[in-house]
Amino acid sequence: MNVYRPHLAIIEKIKQENDDTRTFSLRFIRKKIRDEFRFKPGQFNMISVFGFGEAPFSISSDPEIKGRFEHTIRRVGTLTNALFGFDEGHVVGVRGPFGNGWPLDKAKGKNLLLIAGGTGLISLRPAIYHIMRNRSEFGDVELLYGARSPSNLLFIDEHNLWARSKNFRMVLTVEKVSNGLKWDYEMGVITEHLDKIKTDNNPIVFLCGPEIMMKYTLKELMRLGFKKHQIYLSMERRMRCGIGKCGHCQIGPKYVCRDGPVFVYDDVENLPDKLL
Amino acid sequence: MSKNLSLTEKIKKEDFILSSEVLNSLLQYLINEYKLYAPVKSEAKFAKVDNVNEIDLNYVSTILPPKKYFLPPIETIMNIQMRGFYSYVVKEPEVNEERIILFGVHPCDLNAIRLLDKILNKTYPDLYYSRKRDKTIIIALNCSAVDEYCFCTTFGRGPHAYEGYDLLLTKLKEGYLLEVGSKKGRELIKYSRLTPSPLTRTMKCKVMKEKTKIITKLEEKMRKKRIPNVETITEFLMENYGHDLWKSISERCLSCGVCNIVCPTCYCFDVIDKIGSNIKEIDRKRIWDSCLIPDFAEIANGENFRRDRESRLKHRIYHKLVYFFEQYGEVGCVGCGRCIRWCMKRIDPVEALKEVIKTPALG
DSSP: OOTTOOEEEEEEEEEEEETTEEEEEEEESSHHHHHHOOOOTTOEEEEEETTTEEEEEEOOSOTTOOSOEEEEEEOOSHHHHHHTTOOTTOEEEEEEEESOOOOHHHHTTSOEEEEEETTHHHHHHHHHHHHHHTGGGSOOEEEEEEESSGGGOSSHHHHHHHHHSTTEEEEEEESOOOTTOOOOSEESOGGGGGGGOOOOSOOEEEEESOHHHHHHHHHHHHHTTOOGGGEEEEOOOOOSSSSSOSOTTEETTEEHHHHOSEEEHHHHTTOSSOOO | OTHHHHHHTTOOTTOEEEOHHHHHHHHHHHHHHSEEEEEBSSSSSEEEOSSGGGBOTTOOOOSSOGGGGTSOSEEEEEEEEEOSTTOEEEEOOOOOOOOEEEEEEOHHHHHHHHHHHHHHSSSSOOHHHHHHHHTEEEEEEOOSOOOTTOOGGGGTOOSSOOSSOSEEEEEOSSSEEEEEOSHHHHHHHHHHTOOOEEOOHHHHHHHHHHHHHHHHHHHHHTGGGOOTTGGGHHHHHHHTTTOHHHHHHHTTOOOOOHHHHHOSSOOOEEEEEEEOTTSSEEEEEEEEOOTTSGGGGBOTTSOBTTOSHHHHHHHHHHIIIIIHHHHHSSOSOOOOOHHHHTOTTOOOHHHHHHHHHHSOOOO
16 A cells, blocks of 8 residues: 555535635545545544645544534645635645544543644544543533634634533633624733633643644743643644654654644653754 | 674684685676676775776765665656546656665764665555565675774774675685675575685684774774763763754855765655656656754744754754664664764764763752
8 A cells, every 4th residue: 555645535615614724525536435544533644736735734623423524624835725726626745644532431431621822723523523522421511612702713603502411511712802793701921810720630631733822821820730641732844744754743753743743741852953 | 892803703614714806806897797786996885886997995975874765865656647637656666676785884884774674664664665675685895904093993883894794805805705694695695606614713713813903903903983971871871962062063054955865874854746847747756855854843834843953953963872772772883974963063962072071960
């Protein structure tokens, strides 16, 4: 098997999440590939926009749904710009899934605190689906989600469903609200709301967001008495292969693609070349 | 290192002494039957050889290491054809089935290939590498000369080869010692219908002594370039990540990446899509990449995790000596000296390391 071969996938549906972010629902064209494809929450695929190259993207859909999967993608560079020119019915290349994913087994029977900053919610969404489906396996779950402004929020139509479910609490915050817009939730950056966390009994923490946001969140979590070994975070690096060969995603001795993207904070704390 | 002496005792029944004439006829046989790649006299490089006289048996080092035959500087890994609007056919490029002989590989480069095998041939085998690698027979050549940049003894990876070859040659005062390292090598000798002189007991003794003498002589020549306390270099470097010297060295670095290009164990690559002039075909190519070049660790939103030269220069040195050890259980430098030899600003990682070792950071 050639690990570099991208498999063709058709864009079945495109959903505009906000100004610069869309969710692409994809389906492998070949039945065999489609039937065999399974992923764990927190894993990623390498997506090819032919002619523009290949880049890693977190899978954002429910891992239990077979036959199709979703990628929620923000328009930030050349490749994503090209992808945003695609319509439903157009074709991309996909290979994966790669990476380790969120350690949901370690969170079994425990309370869980999910902290997402901006697009960080994309990687956590499959974990939320998993938790909802297997609610009895987990204790209290809290989601602290921060975005720049209400118009930057992701998966808005799912928030109610999450917030309403049993033993699930959601803290939503934005940094700024345009004049005249009604906003009933919190204001400010995530770190200002960490003290509102109700979960106790040493929850397992899943943290995902821009590295600078994770840096300050970790600092605050440490101040609040959390232990490094209970915090898991997902890292983002440039990747060209996804399988520990191209060298781009290395942080010290760790390959983000192969050893991560999810790391226990203990293991990354002392690595070089990061903002954390 | 101390391994040297015991390993020369390995001379076996199937090892031979070849006269220069017999070696020439072996080479002629290889040219006739295979594609032979060897260091050539015209330039400091490995190239395809059509005539025995082109081969340089006394070379010290080439500019590019022979890894270029398994991991080429640029290589098409996928061909994508557009059929109509947004419909594609993805094809893998055709594989060249030809077996090649890589002749005259020095111990440093041989060790480097062994390390590349560890990276590219394991876990997720890299087909493009392994196909070429599997079809190659390596005839190594022990060094008979070194230059002021060679430091293979530091990591115990030369000046003589111990493993990773199919056949191994050592230049003696008279003729060459030929040692068999694998089944492939044994078969090659069989098929070549060579009639080398078998080694008598006395000759074996003599050859062993001569080999030891060559090793000692070369080791002595490289003594100046030896890094002290290399056994603890990994731990030492971890403690000296913040050493001031790294910054001052990196101020001279041009970020040109030539050290990556000439390094036999550098394997990082970039992948790019090249659209053909008919706009219907796309070649996905992988090309050598350099961690010294500023955008190597840059992500889509513009964040760059090794923005400054110091972090990039350190990443290369630490990758070889610290991270590689953690990833693959041994250091990733073979002491070939190329990164020193070809650095435009004469940055010498060995001298830098010696300097850091002399003045360790406190705490």
